[in-house]
Amino acid sequence: MIRSGRKYLDALRDGREVWLDGERVEDVTGHPAFRNTASSIARLYDLAHDSEHSDLLTADGVHRAYVVPRTHADLVARREAYKVWAEAGFGFLGRTPDCAAGGTAGFAALPRLFTTDTFDGADNVLAYHRGLAEEDLYCAFTTGDPGPGTDTGTGDGDPAVRAVKECDGGIVVRGVKTIGTGAVFADEVIVGTTEPLAPRDADHALCFSLPLDTPGLKLVSRMSYEARSGGVFDDPLSSRFDENDSLLVCEDVFVPWERVLTYRNVEATAAMWWGTPAYLNFVHQAATRFWTRLEFLTGVAILLTRSSGTRELPAVSRSVGRLLGMVAQAKAFVLAAEASWEHVDGGCGGVMPGTEISCAQRGMAGELYPRAVQEVRRLAGGSDRRLPESAEELLYPVPGAGDGPGTPGTRAKDRMKLLKLAREALGSEFAARHERDERFCHGVPYVHPAVRNRPGPAAVRNRAGGAATRTRPGGAAMRNWADGPAAQDWHGAARNWHGDTQDWHGDTQDWHGGAQKCERLATACLDGYDPDGAPTRTRGTFQ
Template sequence: MTRSGQEYLEALRDGREVWLDGERVKDVTAHPAFRATAASFARLYDLSADPALRPVLLKGGVHRAYAVPRSYEDLVARRRAYKLWAEGSYGFLGRTPDHMASGAAGFAAVPSVFTGEGDGGFDGAEHALALHRRLAEGDLFCAFTLTDPAAGPGAGDDLRIRVVEERAGGVVVRGAKTVGTGAVFADEILVGTIEPLPADDIEHAVTFSLPVDTPGLKLISRTSYEQRARSVFDQPLSARYDENDALLVCEDVLVPWERVLTYRDPATTAGIWWRTPAYLNFVHQSATRFWTKLEFLTGLAILVARSNGTDRLPAVTQAVGRLLGMVAQAKAFVLAAEASWEEVDGGRGGVRPGQEISFAQRIMAGELYPRAVQDIKLLAGGGLIQLPASGRDLLHPELGPLVRQYVRTPGTPAEDRIKLLKLAWDALGSEFAGRHEQYERFYQGAPHVYHTMQTWAGAADDCEALARACLDGYDLGTAK
């Protein structure tokens, strides 16, 4: 079953321990640092109530992201649901609930992967299936954090999440994880490790999912761009779509056994992402969102060029053409990953997007986004810099007439121009925009990691064979 946006917001009022600027946040749905973004997530949930949208968003009464795709057509249907939600935030909410929902579906496709062979032979297969059911049936928002704190020489090994005690009712964990994107707004948070662990590092080889209000679990928020926004008119994106990133700290948190997915098994702890479709499902969702975000930015560039009266200049039309080409590239990667689908577990686990294309999308997106932002900045010109400090200037009895007179362009009244350029600045040049550029660069991990992975996931042997065939087609005798 699906829940309404209001039901989602009510679930966030659970006493969770969220900290910002040295103060504990009592209610994220009411606090000025989080309330508008929480409302934006709520609006996504409300889309399921629209009879015209339900066939796109839902399958079997739950969001399509939870369904294990069984065919190419299922992948296409799932992408259409992703696209609809991505358009709800113009691509700026990167970790909407359908992201981890797709990961949970990946787990459910091959639960046998969770039956580890490590110390004690922990079997998390039923727990993984229970996680999938719980999230799907409750229509829950599950965030995740998989990144360890940066630890320099001599920092010791007490920063990372680790098991410090085993009890009859579960395990006690202590430590931290970073970059918990969207965790402040989630119902649950999955904690684990996606990178390979040394074979003897059983202490840190644990994966679990907990309600965000679990005692001892703290979320320490970064700066809130939403809170810093003066108004929606002045910062229309950061005022509504700041999904936030938080440091997760566990202070002797008890994790019930039924919430543990992997335990004391380094190979399985990392393998649940790579030996199931979970990670490729992530890429499917994020690639669709990235495509949507480039569509928005390109549309913004077109509007700015028209407002400037430069849209018919050859250099500008060429620049817009380059941007439209980038949009087409982003779209092509999504469609190609679907078209190159692969069976999972001999077909028993359904199908997944093609790995080679999915992995390549990570390279494309990290390189393309900064180029798109730079191109649009060049199109916008100095108008992004000289803007009234606030929309209040337009409403002021003395300043308003002056601003309306001198900040207009032919065919574009001052209010419309200021509104457009403030949106452009928030997307391209604000602190919020800077976070998004860095976010897209590292969304799928560090480049040196995914470049290396592409080497073994790509068709290196085929490429080499084609070049070798050319070499083998002639010899020194042809030099005569």
């Protein structure tokens, strides 16, 4: 079932406990700190539910990100679905529902990894994946632990989430997790850990899932950029695309056994992220979004040069050329990760993006993004500093002040819209958060080599007794990996390949792009509103 945006918003009114600035938020869909972003996410659901993009975004009745890919063509199809949603948020909504959807598909591709000597979560993970997909739910995840000196007020000196009691029907958990990006907008949250754990840390070695309205579960939101924005005209990005981050607090929360994925097993609790395709699927989605955001920033740069009349200057052309080169680099990493695909569990779990290219992309993005932002800043110069403070100056002009900072080829209103968009994308606190995220969301730079050298899916599968192969098309036939009653019949079947070479000019690959596409993406962001914040047209995704 593919939900509509309206059904998604209705589901958020479930009594969940969200806190902001010391006060409880009764309804995130109506609160000024969250309502616009919730509406932006609802529009994503509408694109999948009933739009010209529905066939691209869905397969066999579920969102395509939930489908376990079986071939290179499936990876391409999934990326094309990622791209539609990424463009709808102009690259600034990162943890959209398709992010964790891909992660849970990664879990389902290798369910036997969840069978250990302490707990068997294989059936649970398959059932959970199926339930999320069939109900079209938005799942968030939080995997970071607070520092050892954190005081959570529990009085026991242990801030991290752990099981404090076992019952016949499940476990009781207590503690804190960081950072729940997008969690306030989700239906479900997966609570786990991606950090290395020592054998003595078995109490913290667990992963489970919960609905957001579970008693005792709290989300403490960071400062909301949306709440502090001046409206869509003055802050066109933060007012609509603040996906938010929050602290997750479990205050003696009961978790049924069927919602436990790993329990008291250090290896499985880490390997569910690094030893299945989950992490690589996360990267596939993130890399597609990163490519899209660079397209957007490059489009803003092109519009700035046209508005200021500097477009034809050789130095400006070279600068725009460097930005287009960065866009091509970001795109190349996505396509290369798909082209270097690997079998999962000898083909029983389908295929996944190439490990080396995927991990290299994360290191590259952290280094490339600040360079791209600085390049656009140089093209903008200090023009944004000469802006009126808000759209009020256009709605209620001061006598004798004129219309504002126009140029010979651009009306004052349009020039203000563009400069305000550039300022928020490049120099606002919202922009700083996104730059920080690109640089450090997977750790500081000196951690990247360690991440790349972790025991990856191949190593874990070999220890489990499976064969890890990189057989090109034409190898052994795919087998159905989901045995028993939980078998999922909509994961797709192996597709026929014609020879051992890939057709790089077929219908599945979009090789078009460049300056015009970047400019159209930035223009689509500007076209959606007037100085009073009212929409000028029904916003869908960029065409």
